[in-house]
Amino acid sequence: MLPPADRISESTGSLLVLSNGHGEDLIALRVLEALHRRSPRLVLSVLPLVGEGKAFTNALQQGWLELVGPSAPLPSGGFSNQSLRGLIADLMAGLPLLTWQQWCCIRRLRSNVDAMLAVGDLLPLLMAWGSGRRFGFIGTPKSDYTWSSGPGRSLSDCYHRLKGSEWDPWEWAVMGNRRCQLVAVRDRLTARGLRRHGIAALAPGNPMMDELALGSPPMALARCRRILLLCGSRMPEALTNAERLLRSLQGLQSKVPVSLLMATGSQPSKSTLEPLLERLGFIACPPPADALGAEACWVNGVQMLLLGRGRFNRWAGWAEVGLATAGTATEQLVGLGIPALSLPGRGPQFTKGFAQRQSRLLGGAVRTCASAEELRRCLKALLKEPMLRAELGGIGRQRMGRSGGSEEIARLVNERLITDTGQTSRLRDGRPPGP
Structure with missing residues (x-):
């Protein structure tokens, strides 16, 4: 549903945000939070194109953000481009109908918003352009680092090198449309590549790095080796990846305790992990200190595993190394200056191809391991x-770039999309512009 009419009439403008993935939802949320702080009367709504938009739950409950349009979980978790199997599963689950319903919703709502902001890749970009409204774009998944460094011998690398950008000509065309007033990408190298093609792209900072910081570990962990485990949040893949990471640590010898900080999202849950940990020989025990914020604790020899749902922001800065089969969280961890090792599986998200692309994007700060033995050797x-x-x-x-991107993007959205479009819509409706 749209916000009530009286709320729109009292506002300084309205913005509809389109995002297409879990990581994109988190980036969209941070920009939306910055917009709300900057302009509390701005009417903000969001349409998650992939998944159910659980990242926005708190904002929705607080009442300053509206969720609009149809949504549904997809079998691939939004990673149908990673495998044919994932694509087929999404198609069978009704992806074409869902996308059509979302498109119809955007066309129906376009006259009630001043502007749109697309967060992600081609799909939200096309939908924002097709709305006929002024729009902005935050291009999150693509970076020229993925092909400009490393071996660069694949057909894909040669294609990107030939055109000088990871973004494609049809994407340049939409970004270059006169109604597109803002293009923000994740790094300066990618922005330069787009500017060579006439796109006024900016790299105002990476919203993914906002609200993250290194920190000294608490006394309870000070004498431990600290390893952050990131298994992802899409079930059942996340549980399979958790098992593979934990099995790779079997036989790891250490003269001091090893603290395994498993930071999770909504999944896998404590009840889901308990049978797995029992099979691997872990024994439940009380956490060493309430200040850690752990949901549960298990011990197996020198290894102490702490489970913390929603504890990534707090625990990431304590880690020495990360073991990861995740997307956004892995990039955030490495952006803090903490190297990581990955162990790709069957997917649908964290496949070998995805892991290798992530490793190249991050300059080898996350290393892809082909086996548990290699991961254990690299960890040592x-x-x-x-x-x-x-x-x-x-x-x-x-x-990964500097933090502060959310505030800067919010400022640009306010200046380029809201202020001008708000005055335009008032003039169109026969109302004089505000002071």
Whole structure:
């Protein structure tokens, strides 16, 4: 549903945000929060094109954000482009009908909003353009780092090098439309590539790095080796990946305790993980300190596993190394300067191809391991060599970019999309512009 008419009439403008994925939802939320802080009377609504938009739950409950349009979980979790199997599963689950319903919803709502903001890739960009309204675009998934560094021998790398940008000509055409007033991408290299094709792209900072910071571990963990486990949140893949990561740590020897910080989202849950941990020999025990914010604790030899739902922002800055089969969270961890190792599986999200692309994007700050043995060997090397961790961490910080992007993008959205369009809509409706 749209906000009530009286709320729109009292506002300083209205914006509809389109996002297409879990990571995109998080980026959209941070920009929306910054917009709300900057302009509390601005009417904000969001349409998640993939999934159910659970990232927006708190904002919806607080009442300053509206959720519009149809939504549904997809079998691939929004990663149908990673495998043919995922694409077929999404098609069978009704993806074409869902996309059509969302498109009809956007066309129906377009006269009630001043502007639209697309967050993601081609799908939200096309929908924002097709609305006929002024729009902006935050291009989250693509970076020229994925083809400009590394071996670069694949057909895809040659194609991107030939055109000088990871974005494609049809995407340039939409970004270059006169109604597109803002194009923000994740790094300066990608922005330069787009500007060579006449797109006024900016790299105002990476919203993914906002609200994250390094921190000293609490006393309860000070004498432990600290490893952050990121298994993803899409079931059942997340549970399978958790098992593979934990099995890779079996036989890991250490003269000091090893703290495994498993930061999860809504899934996998404690009840889902308990049978797995029992099979692997872990025994439940009380957490070492309430200040850690752990939901549960298990011990197996020198290893102590802490489970924390929604604890990523708090725990990430404590880690020395990450073991990851996740997307956005892995990039955020590396952006803090903490190197990571990945162990790709069957997917649908975290496949070998996805992991290799992520590794190249991050300059090797996350290393893709082909087996549990290789992961265990690399982990030992990273824990033993602080200089290597520092070197890889510096690469990760450089590739992910600076924080503060949410505030800067919110300022640009306010200036380029809301102020001008708000006055235009008032003139169109026969009302004089405000002061």
